[in-house]
Amino acid sequence: MISRCMAYSPAHITGFFTTENSDDPRKKGSRGAGIVLEAGCLTTVEKAVPKNRRSLSKKIFINGKEETARTTDAVLSKILEDEGVTVSSSFAVPLMGGFGASASGAMSTAIAINHLYKKNLTFKEISEVVHVAEVEKKTGLGDADAITIGGGLVVRKRGGSINYGSFDIVPVEPTKVGYVFFGEVSTREILGDDKMMNRINEAGLKKLKGLLKKPTLENFMNLSYEFSCETGLATGRVMDAIEEVRNNGGLASMAMLGETVFAIGNYASLKDFGELEETEITFEHAHIM
Amino acid sequence: MISRCMAYSPAHITGFFTTENSDDPRKKGSRGAGIVLEAGCLTTVEKAVPKNRRSLSKKIFINGKEETARTTDAVLSKILEDEGVTVSSSFAVPLMGGFGASASGAMSTAIAINHLYKKNLTFKEISEVVHVAEVEKKTGLGDADAITIGGGLVVRKRGGSINYGSFDIVPVEPTKVGYVFFGEVSTREILGDDKMMNRINEAGLKKLKGLLKKPTLENFMNLSYEFSCETGLATGRVMDAIEEVRNNGGLASMAMLGETVFAIGNYASLKDFGELEETEITFEHAHIM
Numbered sequence: 109m110i111s112r113c114m115a116y117s118p119a120h121i122t123g124f125f126t127t128e129n130s131d132d133p134r135k136k137g138s139r140g141a142g143i144v145l146e147a148g149c150l151t152t153v154e155k156a157v158p159k160n161r162r163s164l165s166k167k168i169f170i171n172g173k174e175e176t177a178r179t180t181d182a183v184l185s186k187i188l189e190d191e192g193v194t195v196s197s198s199f200a201v202p203l204m205g206g207f208g209a210s211a212s213g214a215m216s217t218a219i220a221i222n223h224l225y226k227k228n229l230t231f232k233e234i235s236e237v238v239h240v241a242e243v244e245k246k247t248g249l250g251d252a253d254a255i256t257i258g259g260g261l262v263v264r265k266r267g268g269s270i271n272y273g274s275f276d277i278v279p280v281e282p283t284k285v286g287y288v289f290f291g292e293v294s295t296r297e298i299l300g301d302d303k304m305m306n307r308i309n310e311a312g313l314k315k316l317k318g319l320l321k322k323p324t325l326e327n328f329m330n331l332s333y334e335f336s337c338e339t340g341l342a343t344g345r346v347m348d349a350i351e352e353v354r355n356n357g358g359l360a361s362m363a364m365l366g367e368t369v370f371a372i373g374n375y376a377s378l379k380d381f382g383e384l385e386e387t388e389i390t391f392e393h394a395h396i397m
Numbered sequence: 398m399i400s401r402c403m404a405y406s407p408a409h410i411t412g413f414f415t416t417e418n419s420d421d422p423r424k425k426g427s428r429g430a431g432i433v434l435e436a437g438c439l440t441t442v443e444k445a446v447p448k449n450r451r452s453l454s455k456k457i458f459i460n461g462k463e464e465t466a467r468t469t470d471a472v473l474s475k476i477l478e479d480e481g482v483t484v485s486s487s488f489a490v491p492l493m494g495g496f497g498a499s500a501s502g503a504m505s506t507a508i509a510i511n512h513l514y515k516k517n518l519t520f521k522e523i524s525e526v527v528h529v530a531e532v533e534k535k536t537g538l539g540d541a542d543a544i545t546i547g548g549g550l551v552v553r554k555r556g557g558s559i560n561y562g563s564f565d566i567v568p569v570e571p572t573k574v575g576y577v578f579f580g581e582v583s584t585r586e587i588l589g590d591d592k593m594m595n596r597i598n599e600a601g602l603k604k605l606k607g608l609l610k611k612p613t614l615e616n617f618m619n620l621s622y623e624f625s626c627e628t629g630l631a632t633g634r635v636m637d638a639i640e641e642v643r644n645n646g647g648l649a650s651m652a653m654l655g656e657t658v659f660a661i662g663n664y665a666s667l668k669d670f671g672e673l674e675e676t677e678i679t680f681e682h683a684h685i686m
Contacts, residue, residue, distance in 0.1 A: 219568055222568060223568060223570070228611060228612055228613065229568075229612075230552070230565045230566065230567055230568070230612050231549070231565060231566035231567070231568050232565045232566070233565075234568065257547075258546075258547040258548075258681075258682050259547075259681065259682065259684070260520070260682075260684065263519070276519045276520060276521045276522075277519065277520035277521070277682075278519055278520070279508055279511060279512060279518075279519070279520050279523065279684065279685060280684075280685065281512070281685045282684075282685070282686065322517060323517055323518075323519050324517065391681045391682055391684040392547075392548065392680045392681050393547050393548065393549075393566075393680055395548070395549065395568065395569075395571075395680040396568060396569065396570045396571070397571065
């Protein structure tokens with residue numbers, strides 16, 4: 109009997125966005141665009157041993173430490189019945205840094221438990237469960253959809269889950285992405301700030317139109333930079349790092365929503381601002397390992 | 398100035414299908430299911446050198462030999478204007494063997510010329526151009542969509558291009574796929590045989606319902622096998638090879654449409670029937686290299 113399963117999900121950086129409201133969490137989401145990254149999350153799920161009541165609980169470990177992980181926990185509640193399970197997610201990207209880590213963790217968990225417990229959900233059904241969990245827990249609005257659509261530069265033309273939104277991909281070359289993570293930003297807090305949300309929605313819509321007019325990676329990076337400036341989301345050190353990359357001929361912007369600068373092209377100067385990490389744009393979607 | 402670009406597309410084996418007619422080629426297509434394979438097509442496109450009139454023609458080389466390649470040729474006509482180009486496609490799967498080679502070649506070509514000539518088409522726009530070319534040239538009805546959706550086991554719930562059809566993915570483990578290619582089958586000829594098409598459409602619809610009821614790779618393989626038998630598409634040697642794999646605990650069926658047996662699990666016995674080739678199910682979609 110198989111008692112464990114491992115699944116992978118890429119991560120996702122949103123460059124700009126605009127929110128879309130609905131009372132139905134499947135239709136609530138965000139429009140915008142972002143890049144899907146090879147560095148993501150690997151999750152192992154293990155069945156609790158039968159006849160051991162304590163082990164029938166649901167435990168979630170994030171990078172080795174037991175955590176609440178509200179989005180993943182919500183996904184477990186939606187897919188499992190009274191089965192006990194231990195979830196261990198290992199992230200190659202920072203948490204709360206604008207990498208869609210909550211979606212990446214929840215997606216890899218959902219794919220693994222679907223397989224292990226033979227729930228026979230399709231990929232779109234799984235994706236919708238994760239999208240709804242993200243909306244309900246206020247941890248994200250579009251990452252689950254982007255990492256379902258698969259790799260590259262994903263455009264969310266209409267918000268909502270994979271079954272309700274409308275998505276496209278901008279073809280891009282294999283591209284290295286450098287980033288420096290300065291600190292956490294709570295998506296929950298930003299989404300609750302009405303004044304900020306007005307600025308975000310106004311700027312995000314303009315940038316989306318701009319990208320659809322000229323769908324290229326370079327244009328995406330420039331529009332994302334403008335979005336960071338116009339919304340005022342970028343902190344001083346984020347702005348300094350972005351400007352330095354741009355002065356050296358690279359393209360950089362802020363990951364939405366995290367105090368993270370991500371860049372393509374010549375981004376070597378980022379190392380002067382913090383620990384420079386590297387990954388690349390992937391063309392894969394989440395899957396069982 | 399960049400003068401060449403390379404792109405990759407996976408291949409795709411349909412296990413069962415049912416056709417959907419429409420006067421609009423974007424809405425014409427097929428329902429059914431198939432697996433997306435890592436082995437596919439690598440295409441290099443090169444700009445013709447300016448001021449050399451002869452080189453402004455469009456040339457297509459398939460595995461090193463100049464060919465007509467009607468689907469790829471149609472794609473060139475749809476995307477390029479009077480630009481000259483040389484297209485060189487190299488296939489890791491047999492041609493006319495039920496691997497969606499025409500779609501794979503045309504898709505990799507379209508992605509490469511879109512990038513090289515800065516046509517700024519999105520991935521879905523490119524996919525639709527390929528789908529329409531396939532329908533018009535009668536070389537395929539669903540492969541372009543499956544290799545756009547990305548890897549895994551792709552279900553086409555409603556036919557048509559990526560913008561008109563409805564698609565889902567059955568989550569599968571990384572899986573090796575073995576195959577033996579016996580000979581070519583002309584998709585064009587089968588699609589023109591009304592009696593055969595009636596049998597195909599009747600059986601295909603039943604198998605699709607069966608897969609949606611229990612969306613697993615094993616069920617897909619069994620339903621594909623039943624489809625091969627019920628339609629009478631499998632030749633004697635194809636049937637012998639399939640039965641031998643099944644007798645050894647593996648799962649096998651016929652690639653639609655080619656005289657090819659593909660199999661998962663214990664398929665070692667396939668080597669007694671011809672040259673056994675191996676690839677695996679991929680989770681990537683087509684992209685620039």
